[in-house]
Amino acid sequence: xxxxxxLWKAFNRALGQYSLISEDDHILVGLSGGKDxxxxxEFLARRSHILKPHFTVEAAHIRMENIQYETDTxxxxxxCDKQGVTLHVITTxxxxxxxxxxxxKPPCFLCSWQRRKQLFNLAQQLNxxxxxxxHHQDDLIHTALMNLTFQGxxxxxxxxxxxxxxxxxxxxxxxxxxxxxxxxxxxxxAYEKQxxxxxxxxxxxxxxxxxxxxLMERMNPEARFSLWHALVDTGKLVEY
Numbered sequence: 181x182x183x184x185x186x187l188w189k190a191f192n193r194a195l196g197q198y199s200l201i202s203e204d205d206h207i208l209v210g211l212s213g214g215k216d217x218x219x220x221x222e223f224l225a226r227r228s229h230i231l232k233p234h235f236t237v238e239a240a241h242i243r244m245e246n247i248q249y250e251t252d253t254x255x256x257x258x259x260c261d262k263q264g265v266t267l268h269v270i271t272t273x274x275x276x277x278x279x280x281x282x283x284x285k286p287p288c289f290l291c292s293w294q295r296r297k298q299l300f301n302l303a304q305q306l307n308x309x310x311x312x313x314x315h316h317q318d319d320l321i322h323t324a325l326m327n328l329t330f331q332g333x334x335x336x337x338x339x340x341x342x343x344x345x346x347x348x349x350x351x352x353x354x355x356x357x358x359x360x361x362x363x364x365x366x367x368x369x370a371y372e373k374q375x376x377x378x379x380x381x382x383x384x385x386x387x388x389x390x391x392x393x394x395l396m397e398r399m400n401p402e403a404r405f406s407l408w409h410a411l412v413d414t415g416k417l418v419e420y
Contacts, residue, residue: 183364190356191223198339198418200351201227201310205235207351208308210299211260211267213241213251213374215366216314218259220354222369224312225263237263240302242295243271255372270298303348315352318359318393321407326389336411340418355417358404 181189195201209224211217224237239260241253253269260267274294303311315337324336339355354362396403411417 183361183368187219187357187361187365188223190358190361191353192227194339194353194356195227198351198355200340200353201233201235203233203235205233205310206306206308207235207237207310207312208299208303208306209237209239209265209312210295210314211239211241211256212314213256214314215362215371215373216316216319216354216359218314218371219357219362219365220312220314221260221265222263224353225265238266238268238306238308240268240270240299242298243269244291244295245271245273251374252372268302270302272298300346300348304346308348310349310351312351312353314354316354316357316359316362317404317408320352320355320411321404322386322389322393324407324411325393326385329389330385334410334414335416338417338419342420 201207207224209217209221211221221237221239228235228237239256241251241256243251243253256269257267272294274290299311320336320339324334327336328334337352338350339352341350343349393403396407400406
């Protein structure tokens with residue numbers, strides 16, 4: 181089985197296993213420009229050409245003007261045009277010096293929060309029913325390890341999350357796809373790599389947790405599946 185076939189099979193299995201897409205859905209994809217979101221958009225666009233269920237796809241790229249993180253919007257536009265998907269580009273910013281009403285928030289939190297805010301606002305303006313994010317299985321496992329280590333609970337980003345305060349559902353159709361496969365596929369498809377120069381990208385614990393996870397895999401090659409089955413047993417991969 182080729183890498184593309186393996187990814188496509190895992191993608192479609194996630195759609196069915198977690199009931200991620202319904203008839204007449206209007207899906208907004210968060211397109212960062214990285215390999216994961218590009219793969220997600222390509223697969224959703226391809227899946228939308230299959231008759232059942234019928235759904236439409238649009239994409240949103242959020243630019244943060246006060247963070248040095250370069251993206252080639254011309255490439256993203258060409259990529260979306262090739263998929264037959266409308267691309268929305270929004271430029272915003274956050275004020276890292278603004279006093280917080282609660283405890284001090286790190287820049288990464290503020291940046292992520294502002295990006296999500298813009299994504300949710302656009303989704304509601306477009307009357308979307310769902311927002312699709314490009315988190316893969318490795319992301320979900322790493323998040324679970326971070327929550328276990330720093331928060332004291334074994335939970336992760338769910339494959340499907342129905343929002344309580346707005347008529348939107350977050351879906352993660354790549355949740356059964358492995359990052360290594362996506363990396364190989366991105367090279368095969370010649371996805372253009374974006375320039376990462378974020379001054380805060382090394383200030384989080386995710387890099388250390390990733391190293392810990394790789395150590396666990398060296399100790400036990402089946403660690404991925406053990407951790408994933410443990411997450412499945414929590415019953416938290418779909419939240420209503």
